[in-house]
Amino acid sequence: MSPIRRLTDAQPTLATVAERAGVSRQTVSNALNNPELLREDTLARVQEVIAELGYTPNRAARQLRTRSSHMIGLRFEPAPEGTSNALMDRFVHTLVEATAKTGHHIVLFSGDPDDPLDGYDELLRATAVDAFVITDTYAGTPQADLLHGVGAPFVTFGRPWEDPSARHPWVDVDGARGGELATEHLIEVGHTRVAWLGWERESRIGEDRRTGWRRALDAAGLDATGLGVRTTDNVDAARMAAHELLEDGRTTGFACVSDTIALGVLHALAERGLRPGADIGVVGFDDSLGAQVTWPGLTSVRQPLEQVAIEIVDLVNTVLSLKAVANPARMLEPTLVVRRSTLRDG
Amino acid sequence: MSPIRRLTDAQPTLATVAERAGVSRQTVSNALNNPELLREDTLARVQEVIAELGYTPNRAARQLRTRSSHMIGLRFEPAPEGTSNALMDRFVHTLVEATAKTGHHIVLFSGDPDDPLDGYDELLRATAVDAFVITDTYAGTPQADLLHGVGAPFVTFGRPWEDPSARHPWVDVDGARGGELATEHLIEVGHTRVAWLGWERESRIGEDRRTGWRRALDAAGLDATGLGVRTTDNVDAARMAAHELLEDGRTTGFACVSDTIALGVLHALAERGLRPGADIGVVGFDDSLGAQVTWPGLTSVRQPLEQVAIEIVDLVNTVLSLKAVANPARMLEPTLVVRRSTLRDG
DNA sequence: GCCTACTATTGGATCGATCCAGTCCGTACC
DNA sequence: GGTACGGACTGGATCGATCCAATAGTAGGC
Incomplete structure (x- = not known):
């Protein structure tokens, strides 16, 4: 490509190129920014010199003049x-x-x-x-x-x-659609009591995702009473919330507002000797690295x-x-x- | 702080400030870059105008002149x-x-x-x-x-x-020190057969960390024969390598070159019904988010x-x-x- | 009172690109 | 032949800072 050249050498400028190509500075500038203004042979000649010298426009100068930094x-x-x-x-x-x-x-x-x-x-x-x-x-x-x-x-x-x-x-x-996808999937594989573990009510994003859960339950004619839980976004809080829901032995599906919370649910399952997947379905949100590498692999909503x-x-x-x-x-x-x-x- | 000002308004420049303060441009420049050159009262006056106008030097101009972009x-x-x-x-x-x-x-x-x-x-x-x-x-x-x-x-x-x-x-x-820390810790909590799950031999970093494992075993007078295993950096490869080492029932400690590999070991333990910590000790490397959120929590070497x-x-x-x-x-x-x-x- | 030394400050030139207002030249038209 | 036109190209001015050399001002020494 361009020849390696020490920075301490003089860097070529527009003027250098112009001189070498036997044209004015403006013409070189046009060769770069408005090539259609040049005659074909002139353009070719300028481009040749540019390549030969390994010239790249100085960003500072351009930025100063055009008032845009890119x-x-x-x-x-x-x-x-x-x-x-x-x-x-x-x-x-x-x-x-x-x-x-x-x-x-x-x-x-x-x-x-x-x-x-x-x-x-x-x-x-x-x-x-x-x-x-x-x-x-x-x-x-x-x-x-x-x-x-x-x-x-x-x-x-x-x-x-x-x-x-x-x-x-x-x-x-669309976070609501994400919550819906998670819940629909849990219903599909056979869960009828699907809980939502979400963030605090102040989180607009959390509430948005939650509406998707609710929408999916309603569409399937399933009851949501007592199944929508809010907690803070850390593994331990989620673990305890999950324990509470697992107490009655009826809740078998968990749609979670984040992978962190889903991982908390997995912790609770491990502590109770329940098998993720086989016994209890868990879905996280974000498809983070944690979801990918944790055992046995966490189903998760992935954002594009x-x-x-x-x-x-x-x-x-x-x-x-x-x-x-x-x-x-x-x-x-x-x-x-x-x-x-x-x-x-x- | 500085007054909000639309970008479409004229931005104040050095010259603006100079005029307002009744000094030359160079003096304003010195107020910014070499304040010790100014008399106290002049400096104060210039700084006042700068604050008043909400002036910030234009990066492009400075960059062009000083040839440094910061x-x-x-x-x-x-x-x-x-x-x-x-x-x-x-x-x-x-x-x-x-x-x-x-x-x-x-x-x-x-x-x-x-x-x-x-x-x-x-x-x-x-x-x-x-x-x-x-x-x-x-x-x-x-x-x-x-x-x-x-x-x-x-x-x-x-x-x-x-x-x-x-x-x-x-x-x-110091990766070797990391491997050593991990291995020493496993020995301390009572493991005598401590395996190393590392990367391929081509990885300089992996081999470096491995030497620490070896050093710790040698220092404790423990045998390393057959315990140093190399694999690729993904959960599944590590899982299988761990299964192989667990087969004989004697290996109880795993020092791993990465958290990914350590998580693979945890998968293998889960599949065999072995308890991390109580039965088998596992240490990862990097203290990644995965180590922090996975169940039951992965001991890991943390880089500063x-x-x-x-x-x-x-x-x-x-x-x-x-x-x-x-x-x-x-x-x-x-x-x-x-x-x-x-x-x-x- | 004069020279030196030093501090505080100044104004022109400069960095390297683009903008703007031309100039030059060949062609087409009446 | 004169004029108009438009494509190709040019050169000075400019963006906003800093560098540099030079100039006021001030104090000290003899």
């Missing part, structure tokens, strides 16, 4: 220890790949965990990023207000729960994170090109990954 | 599906926080998975990053040669296995990833400041997190 900001929060939803890995990777296709890059930044707005303004004022991707909308989206206020482009992963009239572009996964990332990048590009966004809200469907925790002949 | 590149590979080592999460987050302290940011990029060099050169030539952090040194470090060749600063997470004479800065965790990130950033800063690096190689100690998979009275 960088997209993402505030990066780690998954809390002890929960299994490190699913951002898959999402971020696809995001990086998808943005690379249009010459963009992802810039990570951090901020005070207690202040969801921290960090955004600084990057904006420094014109370091063109747009933001926002992922933590479960806590409401104060970022949206801030960014909308300063006129900065952004796309969220997660719908604007608290303000359905918000017009900003977003991509989300790769597709989410692709749609987000598409929306970002649309917004940045200043086109009106025809359809700024996109809802994607989750799928169910079946493993042994719901196989009765396990 | 960006650090990190090629981002996702953890393969089905393995539990999504530990990069912890590492990357600390990396982001530590770099933020010196005004740097992490830029993610991707590359052809088959070409470990892909992506680096392009970012360099565009002067988009000042340095790189390289994490995947287990496959050798061709990146080091490339970057060294072009004179680009970088620090690796992982020592240069194939070329111990390499002089580049690196940070690593946060500290690794901090040391890496420290080295990056040293290299970037063009100081000679006094100690370009730093080895950190892992710790052992004890959970129920090695508790005999579980």
Whole structure:
């Protein structure tokens, strides 16, 4: 490809290329950005010199002039220890790949965990990023207000729960459909008392998933009384909640709002000598690594994170090109990954 | 803090601030970069105007002039599906926080998975990053040669296995010590036949960890014959290898090269009705989320990833400041997190 | 009072790209 | 032959910071 060249050597610039090709700087610039303006032979000649010198436009100079950095900001929060939803890995990777296709890059930044707005303004004022991707909308989206206020482009992963009239572009996964898929599957394999282990009532996402559970039970004409339980998102709380439900010996299906909670149920089963799958059906949510590697394998609702990332990048590009966004809200469907925790002949 | 201001408004520049404060541009620049050069009252006046206008220096302009972007590149590979080592999460987050302290940011990029060099050169030539952090040194470090060749600063997470004479800065965790910790612990709780489940012989990291197991056995005067097994890094392969070792009923301790493999052992125990902890001791490696949430809790060797990130950033800063690096190689100690998979009275 | 030394501050040039307002030239038209 | 037109290309100005050399101002020494 391009010849290796020490950085301490003079890097070639537009002017270098122009001189070598016997044209003006503007013509080289056009060769890169508007090749259709050049005569065929001129274009070929310029491109040849570019390849020969291993020239790449200087991002800083371009950024200064065009006022666009081709960088997209993402505030990066780690998954809390002890929960299994490190699913951002898959999402971020696809995001990086998808943005690379249009010459963009992802810039990570951090901020005070207690202040969801921290960090955004600084990057904006420094014109370091063109747009933001926002992922933590479960806590409401104060970022949206801030960014909308300063006129900065952004796309969220997660719908604007608290303000359905918000017009900003977003991509989300239909959580209710996920809860429904999980519950339908448990009913299909023969469970008639299917419990829901969910998050606290304040969680919009948790309540959304729960409605799917309820919908599936209603459709099958099954009773939900006493089966909808709310708990906090950790293994131990879930384990104890499961014990309580298992006490009467009648509840045999567990649809859970997260893999963490589902793993708590598995702990309870192990402590009672019950077999996941054969005796009790358990379904988690997120298809995290924990679901994949735990024994005997946890059936789980999988979010199409790769597709989410692709749609987000598409929306970002649309917004940045200043086109009106025809359809700024996109809802994607989750799928169910079946493993042994719901196989009765396990 | 600073007033909210639409991006479509004119952003304040150095010149704006200078005019408002009644000083020259250079003085404002000094107020930011060399405040000790200013008289106290001048400094105060300039800072006041900066705060009042909500001024932040334009990164592109600064970058163009100083030839440094304050960006650090990190090629981002996702953890393969089905393995539990999504530990990069912890590492990357600390990396982001530590770099933020010196005004740097992490830029993610991707590359052809088959070409470990892909992506680096392009970012360099565009002067988009000042340095790189390289994490995947287990496959050798061709990146080091490339970057060294072009004179680009970088620090690796992982020592240069194939070329111990390499002089580049690196940070690593003592894997042999980790294997030793795991094995010593198993011996301490009473196991006398402690097996090692490791990766293929080609893995330098795997062999390193294995030497610690061997060292601990030797120190305790225990026999290692037939107990060192190599397998591939997935749950199923490990499960089968564990079954084979359990066949004779004498092996009661398992030190594993990864949590994935340790989870495979747990699967085998479940299938044989053996109790982790009480009957068989199992130790994993990496303290991944899987180790934390699986039943009954997996004892695991934990790498100080946060500290690794901090040391890496420290080295990056040293290299970037063009100081000679006094100690370009730093080895950190892992710790052992004890959970129920090695508790005999579980 | 004059020179030196040093501090505080200034203004022009510069980094490398793109924007903008042209110039040049060949062709078509009346 | 003169004019209009449009495609191909050019060169100065510009983005917003920092570098550099130079200039006021201030204190100290003899």
